[in-house]
Amino acid sequence: MSDSAAPLLSVQNLSVRFGSHTAVHDISFDIARGEKLALVGESGSGKTVSALSLLRLAANAQITGRALFDGRELLSLPERELRAIRGRDIAMIFQEPMTALNPLMSVGDQIAEVIVLKQGLAPVASRQAAIELLAETGIDDPQHRYRAYPHQLSGGQRQRAMIAMALACQPKFLLADEPTTALDVSLRGQILDLLDRLQQRYGMAVLMITHDLNLVRRFADRVVVMERGNIVEQGATQVLFGNPQHPYTRRLMASRPERDPLAIEAPPADTPATMVAQGLRVSYPTPLPGLRGWFKRGEFVAVQGADFALAPGQTLGIMGESGSGKSTLALAALGLLPFQGQLTVTGRQWGQDAARNKALRRQIQVVFQDPFSSLSPRMTVEEIVGEGLGVHEPELSVAQRRERVIQVLHDVGLDADTAGSVTALLGRYPHEFSGGQRQRLAIARALIIRPLMLVLDEPTSALDVTVQKQVLQLLQRLQRERGLSYLLITHDVAVIRAMAHTVLVMKMGQVVESGPIDAVLTHPNHHYTQILVNAAD
Numbered sequence: 014m015s016d017s018a019a020p021l022l023s024v025q026n027l028s029v030r031f032g033s034h035t036a037v038h039d040i041s042f043d044i045a046r047g048e049k050l051a052l053v054g055e056s057g058s059g060k061t062v063s064a065l066s067l068l069r070l071a072a073n074a075q076i077t078g079r080a081l082f083d084g085r086e087l088l089s090l091p092e093r094e095l096r097a098i099r100g101r102d103i104a105m106i107f108q109e110p111m112t113a114l115n116p117l118m119s120v121g122d123q124i125a126e127v128i129v130l131k132q133g134l135a136p137v138a139s140r141q142a143a144i145e146l147l148a149e150t151g152i153d154d155p156q157h158r159y160r161a162y163p164h165q166l167s168g169g170q171r172q173r174a175m176i177a178m179a180l181a182c183q184p185k186f187l188l189a190d191e192p193t194t195a196l197d198v199s200l201r202g203q204i205l206d207l208l209d210r211l212q213q214r215y216g217m218a219v220l221m222i223t224h225d226l227n228l229v230r231r232f233a234d235r236v237v238v239m240e241r242g243n244i245v246e247q248g249a250t251q252v253l254f255g256n257p258q259h260p261y262t263r264r265l266m267a268s269r270p271e272r273d274p275l276a277i278e279a280p281p282a283d284t285p286a287t288m289v290a291q292g293l294r295v296s297y298p299t300p301l302p303g304l305r306g307w308f309k310r311g312e313f314v315a316v317q318g319a320d321f322a323l324a325p326g327q328t329l330g331i332m333g334e335s336g337s338g339k340s341t342l343a344l345a346a347l348g349l350l351p352f353q354g355q356l357t358v359t360g361r362q363w364g365q366d367a368a369r370n371k372a373l374r375r376q377i378q379v380v381f382q383d384p385f386s387s388l389s390p391r392m393t394v395e396e397i398v399g400e401g402l403g404v405h406e407p408e409l410s411v412a413q414r415r416e417r418v419i420q421v422l423h424d425v426g427l428d429a430d431t432a433g434s435v436t437a438l439l440g441r442y443p444h445e446f447s448g449g450q451r452q453r454l455a456i457a458r459a460l461i462i463r464p465l466m467l468v469l470d471e472p473t474s475a476l477d478v479t480v481q482k483q484v485l486q487l488l489q490r491l492q493r494e495r496g497l498s499y500l501l502i503t504h505d506v507a508v509i510r511a512m513a514h515t516v517l518v519m520k521m522g523q524v525v526e527s528g529p530i531d532a533v534l535t536h537p538n539h540h541y542t543q544i545l546v547n548a549a550d
Contacts, residue, residue: 019084042247048234064220106179122159146181176211185217226266272511273489287359298312335504378466394439418439422454525542
């Protein structure tokens, strides 16, 4: 019998090396039985590596130190004994369920497989147990969802299925690696409440790995803060949030998006709008079942009757959950989807004439959510940023084009960000930059042809909190200096609050509320808006 007063997990002087690089430096912390501990820090701080190393799941890692779990040394256990502990006594929830779940098996069969392997139940009993677990995590119609494949579930449903799988053997200890990062704000709250309820029911200890400080404040009993592989501070959640001691912790706490006090005020009423939409409707054809599908097709309406006007130098925020129609509206604004109704850019509407559309495309550019996937890995910085000039200003010489590239890299702050000459960056490739630097490159690429408007599609959701704040400050400065209009697509209410002048709230393709930012977010009228705002607080 283990001593109930002893920590369930005691990590002592843990270090993790990959070749000559030390990713985790001599860290120590304890987790009591039934305790919720948050491991906090930015990308590269060593959070996930530390957690994976406890179960010896970090490939090619050289691990030293001790990790006592319920009196047993995890780091020296034979692989066979450690494999028995994984999933049974220690379970893990991963950040992105779509990549963690097997796409060739139904979610129910994947949960039942764990039950068969770890508990030895018969197939029929394991199937019933899996259905009960799905029901316990709040998935509607669990018998039907048992047969569904991962791609047939929403993001929240997939994360609930991952939680059901993790709880299949009622573990003593749960590792949750960024379990809500990929989810909408209201779903984050639902998953957090679910974890809290299940943790209390089963008496599990939980190690939550995250950079979301709101989540930490709401969920954790204690916090461990990591920076560059070192623990810089740890303590009770309320004490640490109330009086952070380390400069890095204070910087994390101060990294919430802030509104620019010098933001451009509303232009005169008679100023022509940059973009106007009236009765905007976007639909997709869908197959009909049975014989009807031979003769006609159905229709899925993704955006229904949206109206808005975006003034010069202003930001229109489009907020809503996944599937609300935000990104579809953005694609229509970019002229990349057919639509019904009126949608004009600087008074001109997208049409079938390629030459006419080319002139409009110079006025409206886009910055995508993930800069790593939106930048070609085979092109240099000079080629990526200067590509638009080859299309819209082909008359420029090589020297003139390079001069424009250098200037726009300076404008987005890459010279100061890299502490070196901008010219030295021109021959480098995207993988040689950090996430924040790559997003600056994406912004530079959009700005090089001097557009009037940018569509910002979740421009900071893939970034750490401190980098997010830097990118938002950059966008605010560029708007102030250039008079840019922004169409900002996001589910992050804090980003909307910091950036937008007006806001549209979308649900299931319809605009349910719109108006000035202060009125909508301070006194929301629609129940759905109230849910989104309350979930963000």
